[in-house]
Structures are given as structure tokens and as C-alpha cells.
Amino acid sequence: MPVKAKRALAAIAQPPHKKPVLRAGDVAAMSTVKFGGVTVVMPTPTPAQLKKRIAESSQMADRLIRAIAKPGIKLSLKKTTPVFVADSENPKLVIRKLDGKRTRGEFQNGVFVAIK
Structure with missing residues (x-):
């Protein structure tokens, strides 16, 4: 790999809190990504950076799938907080759960008006 290309890649691979250092004559390959009306131009990632980001994205997707695959939600409510659910026997009614009743x-x- 030519020296200028190595320096350009090294500048791109620096952590985000450091500004890339390019010397005169160095050219960093740029990529353009469009999201609707937004266009982002950024240095093209190296193959190693791409591999790392793809692995991170896959791990994140796996965690997301596991999280949303669990049915229902968990509510931390006081015993005095009423919870209303649909009545499976009569769709015009609801069931109020309050104080264990x-x-x-x-x-x-x-x-809410109780039906006797």
C-alpha cells in the first residue's frame, strides 16, 4: 500500500475525539449516504472497521429481537391503582382489577360503573 494511502487510512481510523491528520497530498476516500433529504459525506471505513460495525449491528439486532419477542409488558403498580382489561365474555364490558378484586x-x- 502506498505511503499516502496508509497515512490517509491511519487518519480515518483515529478515535472520533481526535481530528484526522492528513498531510498535503493525502486523499481520504469519501462515501456519500442519503437518508431522505439528508446527505452525509464521510470518510470511507476500512474493511476492518466495516467488519467490526457489522458484528456490533448483528449483536444489537439479536438483543432487540430477544427483547421484543417476550409477550406483554411488566407494570409496577401500587395495589390501589386500578387496571382495566377487556372482558373476553362480553366485548361491551371491561374488568377492573383493584385491591386484588x-x-x-x-x-x-x-x-367506571360496576355491573351487578
Whole structure:
């Protein structure tokens, strides 16, 4: 690899908190990426950088899939907080879970009214 190319690659591979140092005559290959109306021009990553980023992306995707594959959500609620769920026997009603009790009812003018 020519010396100028090595220096250009070394400048690109520096950590992001350091500014790349290019000497006169060095040319860093640039890539252009478009996201809708946004265009980003950046130094082209090296094959090693690409391999590392692809591995990191794959690991992140695996963690995301495991996280969203679990059904439902977990709520940390006080016992005095009512939770309303649909009544599977009657779609016009809801079930209120409050203080360990389940009560069937409906909402009238925004207020829960128990059905007897």
C-alpha cells in the first residue's frame, strides 16, 4: 500500500475525539449516504472497521429481537391503582382489577360503573 494511502487510512481510523491528520497530498476516500433529504459525506471505513460495525449491528439486532419477542409488558403498580382489561365474555364490558378484586363493568361518561 502506498505511503499516502496508509497515512490517509491511519487518519480515518483515529478515535472520533481526535481530528484526522492528513498531510498535503493525502486523499481520504469519501462515501456519500442519503437518508431522505439528508446527505452525509464521510470518510470511507476500512474493511476492518466495516467488519467490526457489522458484528456490533448483528449483536444489537439479536438483543432487540430477544427483547421484543417476550409477550406483554411488566407494570409496577401500587395495589390501589386500578387496571382495566377487556372482558373476553362480553366485548361491551371491561374488568377492573383493584385491591386484588376483579369487578365487571362499563364506563359511563368517563366513570367506571360496576355491573351487578
